Amino acid sequence: MRLHTAVALAAAGLLALAGTALAQQPIVIKFSHVVAVDTPKGKGAEYFKKLAEGRTKGRVKVEVYPNSSLFKDGEEMEALQLGSVQMLAPSVAKFGPLGVREFEVFDLPYIFDTFAELHKVTEGNVGKLLFQKLESKGVTGLAFWDNGFKDFSANRSIKLPADYKGLKMRIQSSKVLGDEIKALGAIPQVMAFSEVYQALQTGVVDGTENPPSNFYTQKMNEVQKYLALTDHGVIEYAVIVNKKFWDGLPADVRTTLEGAMKDATKYANDIAKKENDDALEAVRKSGKTQILTLSADEKNQLKKVLLPVHKENESRIGKDIIAEVYKATDFKP
Numbered sequence: 384m385r386l387h388t389a390v391a392l393a394a395a396g397l398l399a400l401a402g403t404a405l406a407q408q409p410i411v412i413k414f415s416h417v418v419a420v421d422t423p424k425g426k427g428a429e430y431f432k433k434l435a436e437g438r439t440k441g442r443v444k445v446e447v448y449p450n451s452s453l454f455k456d457g458e459e460m461e462a463l464q465l466g467s468v469q470m471l472a473p474s475v476a477k478f479g480p481l482g483v484r485e486f487e488v489f490d491l492p493y494i495f496d497t498f499a500e501l502h503k504v505t506e507g508n509v510g511k512l513l514f515q516k517l518e519s520k521g522v523t524g525l526a527f528w529d530n531g532f533k534d535f536s537a538n539r540s541i542k543l544p545a546d547y548k549g550l551k552m553r554i555q556s557s558k559v560l561g562d563e564i565k566a567l568g569a570i571p572q573v574m575a576f577s578e579v580y581q582a583l584q585t586g587v588v589d590g591t592e593n594p595p596s597n598f599y600t601q602k603m604n605e606v607q608k609y610l611a612l613t614d615h616g617v618i619e620y621a622v623i624v625n626k627k628f629w630d631g632l633p634a635d636v637r638t639t640l641e642g643a644m645k646d647a648t649k650y651a652n653d654i655a656k657k658e659n660d661d662a663l664e665a666v667r668k669s670g671k672t673q674i675l676t677l678s679a680d681e682k683n684q685l686k687k688v689l690l691p692v693h694k695e696n697e698s699r700i701g702k703d704i705i706a707e708v709y710k711a712t713d714f715k716p
């Protein structure tokens with residue numbers, strides 16, 4: 384064999400090897416989120432990873448980055464649009480900065496009484512419409528995941544509206560939530576989730592609102608003396624992907640991942656209530672935060688002050704969307 388033939392053959396062999404290696408490279412999905420692993424969303428993400436990797440027999444690798452370890456609030460949406468991350472599950476209170484304010488319908492105080500009511504919306508017309516609105520932003524919505532009902536916390540006893548006066552309260556980036564805090568005579572402060580513990584500890588803010596699962600797993604019970612069981616709103620997530628990435632997947636892989644997402648959604652939503660009940664129990668047991676239960680009258684007083692926030696945000700969210708949610712949940716304004 385002439386030398387140059389041998390070199391050509393060797394090169395061809397190397398190329399073939401490289402080609403095989405490339406063909407075997409898994410498709411990587413970076414899934415970034417801001418909460419602890421031990422939460423409904425954290426566990427849902429891990430479960431999706433397990434199903435996705437197993438069912439695609441390793442063709443897909445899901446790298447889950449919990450606890451804002453890859454991107455924080457305020458960074459992650461842009462990272463998704465740029466393709467630096469492929470999958471997120473932000474709270475629906477964080478879609479305003481993306482230019483899709485209609486998601487803030489979920490933040491309207493006391494609009495949902497039960498998970499069943501919430502699901503009527505996420506699984507109905509409004510859920511579909513909201514996901515359609517994402518497409519023009521280069522984002523595809525795959526599923527809604529539950530966390531739970533939010534409670535207010537602070538270092539002073541907070542039961543009646545007057546108790547909130549002057550408190551600096553951390554909120555997510557939603558105008559509706561800002562209006563909710565203002566309605567209580569308190570001062571809203573938008574802040575990334577990853578910064579809340581320290582802000583509470585150092586007194587940058589006085590209080591906040593969370594479902595018990597987030598409150599406990601971020602150790603806020605160490606820095607908040609009172610947690611009032613107000614159940615005035617929800618934290619709900621939209622699992623979203625970069626549209627170009629998702630549309631560009633081999634069709635069979637995409638179908639398998641859609642199936643994995645469907646099952647992970649069921650899993651996450653099935654565990655959400657218990658995760659929150661257990662977290663509340665853990666807060667109680669820690670003995671650091673006093674849990675305040677509101678009487679029907681106290682809750683009504685809070686409702687009376689908070690409900691005008693619906694009307695104030697009619698033009699922002701859209702009258703039709705609000706009306707559809709009212710209808711689905713049998714809400715009487």
Ligand code: LMR
Binds near residue numbers: 418474
């Ligand atoms: C928050 O910022 O309080 C929540 O959106 C965090 C989360 O993802 O549950």
